[in-house]
Amino acid sequence: MHRDPNHPASASPGGDSTVAIVGAGQAGLSAAEKLRANGFAGSLVLIGEEPHHPYQRPPLSKDYLLGELERERLKLKPEDWYAKNQISLRLGTGVVAIDRTLRSLRLADGGALAYDRLVLATGSKARLLPDAVSRGLPGIFTIRSLADIDRLREAFDKSGRLLVIGGGYIGLEIAAVARGHGMAVNVVEAADRLLARVASAETANAVEALHRSRGVLFHLGTGVSELLGSDRVTGARLGDGTVIAADIVVAGIGGMPETALAAEAGLAIENGVAVDSHGRTEDPYIWAAGDCANFSLPEGGLRMESVGNAIDSADLVARNIMGARQPYKPKPWFWSDQFDLKLQIAGLSRPGDTVVVRQGQGAGRSHWYFRENRLVAVDGLNAPRDYFVGKRLLAAAVSPDPAHVLDPAVALETLAKSPA
Amino acid sequence: MPTIRFLLAGGEELAVEALNGRSLMETALENSVPGIVAECNGSAACATCHVVLPDQIMSALGPISEHENDMLDFAEAPREAGSRLSCQIKVSDILDNVAVRIPSA
Numbered sequence: 298m299h300r301d302p303n304h305p306a307s308a309s310p311g312g313d314s315t316v317a318i319v320g321a322g323q324a325g326l327s328a329a330e331k332l333r334a335n336g337f338a339g340s341l342v343l344i345g346e347e348p349h350h351p352y353q354r355p356p357l358s359k360d361y362l363l364g365e366l367e368r369e370r371l372k373l374k375p376e377d378w379y380a381k382n383q384i385s386l387r388l389g390t391g392v393v394a395i396d397r398t399l400r401s402l403r404l405a406d407g408g409a410l411a412y413d414r415l416v417l418a419t420g421s422k423a424r425l426l427p428d429a430v431s432r433g434l435p436g437i438f439t440i441r442s443l444a445d446i447d448r449l450r451e452a453f454d455k456s457g458r459l460l461v462i463g464g465g466y467i468g469l470e471i472a473a474v475a476r477g478h479g480m481a482v483n484v485v486e487a488a489d490r491l492l493a494r495v496a497s498a499e500t501a502n503a504v505e506a507l508h509r510s511r512g513v514l515f516h517l518g519t520g521v522s523e524l525l526g527s528d529r530v531t532g533a534r535l536g537d538g539t540v541i542a543a544d545i546v547v548a549g550i551g552g553m554p555e556t557a558l559a560a561e562a563g564l565a566i567e568n569g570v571a572v573d574s575h576g577r578t579e580d581p582y583i584w585a586a587g588d589c590a591n592f593s594l595p596e597g598g599l600r601m602e603s604v605g606n607a608i609d610s611a612d613l614v615a616r617n618i619m620g621a622r623q624p625y626k627p628k629p630w631f632w633s634d635q636f637d638l639k640l641q642i643a644g645l646s647r648p649g650d651t652v653v654v655r656q657g658q659g660a661g662r663s664h665w666y667f668r669e670n671r672l673v674a675v676d677g678l679n680a681p682r683d684y685f686v687g688k689r690l691l692a693a694a695v696s697p698d699p700a701h702v703l704d705p706a707v708a709l710e711t712l713a714k715s716p717a
Numbered sequence: 718m719p720t721i722r723f724l725l726a727g728g729e730e731l732a733v734e735a736l737n738g739r740s741l742m743e744t745a746l747e748n749s750v751p752g753i754v755a756e757c758n759g760s761a762a763c764a765t766c767h768v769v770l771p772d773q774i775m776s777a778l779g780p781i782s783e784h785e786n787d788m789l790d791f792a793e794a795p796r797e798a799g800s801r802l803s804c805q806i807k808v809s810d811i812l813d814n815v816a817v818r819i820p821s822a
Contacts, residue, residue, distance in 0.1 A: 353758045370739070373758075375747045608756060632762035639784065641762055659783075681784055685764070685791035 306581030309620040310413050312338040316618065317402060317410055319392050319558065320418035321345025323354070324587025324607035326373050328416050329384050331615030341384045342410060344402075348389040349443055350376060355604065357446045358471050359634065362453060363478065371443070395562035397580055414582055414618050417570055418611065419555040421588035421602050426462065426548050430521060436530035437546045440467050452545050457481060460533055460543035462521055464491035466633050468549030469504060472513050473635040482513045483541050485533070489518040494551075499652050499664045500640070500676045507638055516541075552602050554589045567591055569600040574624035576614040584618060586611040592625050605630045628692060629674075641681060643688035644674030653699045655683060663687070665702045672696040682709055719813035723750045726821035735808045741817065742766040742804035752819035759804040761785060767792035768806075769818040770799040777811050794820035 301307065310316060316332060318325045321343050329343050345351065352371040360366035379386045391405030395415065402410045423439035431437050438449045459475040461468040464486030476482045486493075492501040505515065519536040524546065526532065532542040554569035564578050565571040569591030576584050576592065587607040591600040606627065613625050631642040646652075646666035650673060653665040663683035666674040672695075675687025686709045690697060697712040721744055723731045735744040745753035745766070754765035761784060770778070781789075781801065789800050797820065806812075 355758065355760065370743065374749075378749065381749075604756065604758075630763075632757060632760060634760060639760075639762065679784070681787040682790065685788070689791075 304581055306414075307620070310337065310339055310618065314339040314413035315342065315411060316340070316414045316416065317342045317344065317412040318416040318418055319344050319402070320420055320555075320587070320589070321347070321351045321386070321388065322418060322420045322587065322607065323351070323373065323604055324420065324589075324611045325416070325418035326351040327608045327611035328418055328586055328615050330382070331612045332618065333382050333384070335615055335619040335621075337615075337619060339413070341382075342387060342412075343379075343384055344387045344390050344392060344404075344410075346389070346391045347442060347444070350374070350379075350386070350388065352443060354441075357443065358440050358467065359474055361443075362446055362450055362471075362474060364450070368443070392558055395558060395583070397562055397583070400582055412582070414584065416611075416614060416618075417559055417578075417583065417585040417589060418587045418607075419558060419570075419589045421552040421554050423548070424551045424553050426521075426524075426550070430524055431548075432524065434524055434526050434530040435528070436526070436544065437524070437548060439548050440471060441552070449545070449547070453478070456544035458543045458545075459483070460485065460541055460546045461549060462533075462546060463549035463551070464488070464493075464515070464517070465495060465549055465551060466492070468547065469508065469635055470633060471547050471549065472508060473511070476508075476511050476513055477636065483516065483543065484508070484513060485516045485519065485521055485535060485541075487518070487520040491515075491517070496642075496676065497646055497650070497652050497664060497666065499654060500678070503662070503678055504635065504638070504640070507636055511636055552588070554591070554600065556589060559585070559589075568598060575617045575622065576610060576625060577617070584614045586614045592627075594625065594627075599625070599627055601627070601629060603629070603631050628688075630688065637679075639677075639679055639681070641677040641684040642674065643684060644672075644691045646674035646676075650674070651699070653702045655680075655702050656705055657683065658705075665697075665699070667696070667699055670696060670699075686710070686712055719808060719810050721808070721812055722814065722816045723748075724816050724818040725750070726752050726819050730816075735812070737808055737810065739808050740804050741768065741806040741808055741812070742802075744808055745803060750819065752821075753803060755804060757804075761788060761802060761804060764788045764792045764802065766803040767794055767820060768801055768803045769797050769820050770801055771816060772799060774811065774815050775799050775801075778806060781805070792820075793822040 351373045394403040423441040458481045461484045472482045521533045556566045559570045560566045570585040572585045588602045633640045650666040655663045661680035663680045664676040677684030701707040718734045721735045733748040757763040
């Protein structure tokens with residue numbers, strides 16, 4: 298069907314057509330930017346539900362929360378950039394429905410917007426605690442949007458004790474910030490180790506040791522059975538019976554793709570908006586990028602929540618809308634800042650990979666992941682050189698000899714020259 | 718407000734007004750300076766905001782961190798004597814009228 302190059306949707310949209318982008322986060326903004334960069338001359342409408350200009354999320358839970366970065370500096374582009382690039386920005390505008398037959402969006406303000414191509418960049422949302430646990434108590438926060446952090450910020454300065462539910466990146470980053478701010482911090486994680494879904498045990502153990510050395514208390518392998526308090530949250534009772542007092546609770550229990558609009562329009566949802574390797578949904582006029590998109594690739598489904606994926610997948614979709622017909626070749630990379638640790642990750646590891654630890658000269662070290670002797674990922678822990686060498690090897694599909702990786706006497710630069 | 722003179726990879730010059738206290742990278746992004754990508758938006762995680770500064774400014778800015786030093790070896794354009802990550806430089810009056818070159822990859 299839509300792979301047919303003669304299908305009208307396969308022609309690149311001309312100067313009299315409209316591309317609508319739903320979602321004004323990193324992916325939506327990048328899609329708009331790259332459509333213009335790839336020569337799209339028609340009308341470009343970027344629709345955001347939040348009232349804010351597109352902004353960066355990574356600093357929200359760090360410098361912005363601490364008041365060290367003003368709101369103005371979160372903006373991904375200066376305000377006049379949109380007009381200069383003839384991008385019509387519709388902020389504070391929800392999209393209620395997609396009429397795929399008419400190729401038109403129904404907006405929450407009652408208006409409609411006809412499109413020739415549509416990009417869904419609806420992002421992801423924070424998973425919420427079950428109502429039975431949270432009971433709607435004030436003092437419980439999630440970390441995703443600017444509004445989330447503005448709410449948290451008010452409570453943060455008045456609170457001495459933070460309970461974090463969830464030992465993933467969001468939870469650990471906020472734990473580090475709060476501890477650095479002088480708060481007493483407890484972290485509860487239902488799995489028996491930190492970062493269970495997203496990093497190896499080696500990396501998780503190093504992160505845990507760092508946090509413990511800074512006074513963060515961990516409760517692993519147990520969940521929260523109830524939150525305590527009547528007017529507002531005062532603590533939690535854990536599955537193992539431990540009671541923890543807290544002034545505020547942050548739930549960092551994962552993200553979920555925002556798929557409601559696509560699902561309501563009858564598009565396939567499989568752990569996100571299902572798209573082919575080019576980023577197109579089953580509807581040849583509708584594409585998806587960023588956190589919400591699950592790409593069907595030869596090696597399986599790929600959905601990532603990261604800045605790098607938001608930029609790269611939006612770039613791909615923009616090129617393909619303009620007729621490039623290229624498959625997504627993801628080059629996953631992530632970073633996380635916790636205390637004085639900068640964790641930089643290239644590639645995607647998974648349970649069962651062989652892990653080789655390379656000890657650096659100083660405090661830095663790196664973890665190298667091999668699957669059937671093929672390098673698949675590198676974690677640099679205060680080891681930017683290792684990270685970049687790994688990233689380059691991954692990009693070139695070159696796998697170093699694990700024995701060389703392990704040996705600190707073998708210079709990193711020579712790893713890059715190892716035969717495949 | 719210092720004026721920063723960005724020398725673009727194509728040879729043109731783009732002079733912009735900068736705010737003290739902002740980073741040099743933010744100043745470049747606010748003015749859509751080509752070649753400053755800054756994928757990590759200033760977290761010193763990506764090495765895509767590489768600039769080259771004149772020698773006298775290098776010494777005036779003081780020593781660079783070990784982390785930045787390591788990252789610079791892996792920027793897309795080859796490292797030069799005046800190479801810095803612009804996200805790690807705070808704008809101040811000593812940058813007034815200084816030529817900040819964007820190296821070509």
